[in-house]
Amino acid sequence: MKSYYDILQDIKTIISAEPFNNTVSSDDIGAIDLDKQNIYPLAHIDIDSGTIEENHVSFNVSIFFMDIIDFNKEESTDLINGNNNIQDVINTQFKLAYRVMRVLQKADLYRNDYQISSAPTFTKQIYNSLRGWSVSFQISTNGEMTYC
Numbered sequence: 783m784k785s786y787y788d789i790l791q792d793i794k795t796i797i798s799a800e801p802f803n804n805t806v807s808s809d810d811i812g813a814i815d816l817d818k819q820n821i822y823p824l825a826h827i828d829i830d831s832g833t834i835e836e837n838h839v840s841f842n843v844s845i846f847f848m849d850i851i852d853f854n855k856e857e858s859t860d861l862i863n864g865n866n867n868i869q870d871v872i873n874t875q876f877k878l879a880y881r882v883m884r885v886l887q888k889a890d891l892y893r894n895d896y897q898i899s900s901a902p903t904f905t906k907q908i909y910n911s912l913r914g915w916s917v918s919f920q921i922s923t924n925g926e927m928t929y930c
Contacts (some may be wrong), residue, residue: 783822783862786829786832786841789829789841789843789896789921789923790808790827793827793843793845793886794796794806794827796882796885796886797825797827797882800878800881800882802806802823802877802878803823803825803847803878804821804822804823804824805820805821805822805823805824805825806824806826806827807824807826808826808827808829811826811828811846811909817819819928821877822848822850822913823847823848823874823914824828824846824847824848824849824912825845825847825848825878825882826845826846826848827843827844828843828844828845828846829842829843830842830843830844837911837924838923839922839923839924840899840920840922840923841920841921841922841923842919842920843918843920843921845882845916845917846907846912846914846915847875847878847882847914847916848907848909848912848914848916848917849871849874849875849912849914850871850911851867851868851871851911851912852866852867852914867889868913871913871914872913872914872915875914875915876904876915879904879915879917880904882917883902883917883919886898893906893922895923896921896922896923896924897917897921897922897923899918899921900919900920901919902918902919903918903919904916904917905918
């Protein structure tokens with residue numbers, strides 16, 4: 783049975799291979815833009831719950847793809863683009879999220895004893911000075927744990 787740690791490491795490896803992402807983190811999503819050592823764009827992995835069924839275990843996974851917003855000091859009258867790069871960040875982070883999910887879906891995960899068992903859901907995210915997307919999905923693995 784693949785453990786929480788194995789799944790976390792496999793997802794981290796796939797995201798780390800992407801050229802448009804600089805940092806991969808996990809744990810407290812509320813602190814991601816407060817850590818001054820982060821180099822953006824950033825991906826944050828959150829495995830927030832699990833379900834044990836008769837023959838398998840499912841983990842609920844969310845991956846946050848975020849980048850920091852740059853503001854231009856010049857005033858703008860453009861109501862869509864404004865004086866920042868929010869639209870660029872949202873576009874780029876969606877493409878990155880989509881690419882990572884396609885790699886996860888097309889990878890030979892059976893060889894690693896697990897599979898994505900739900901369609902990914904993309905949701906736009908705003909955290910302080912960060913913008914991007916979260917992608918939520920389930921990963922299932924066979925439950926080979928014995929009990930007495």
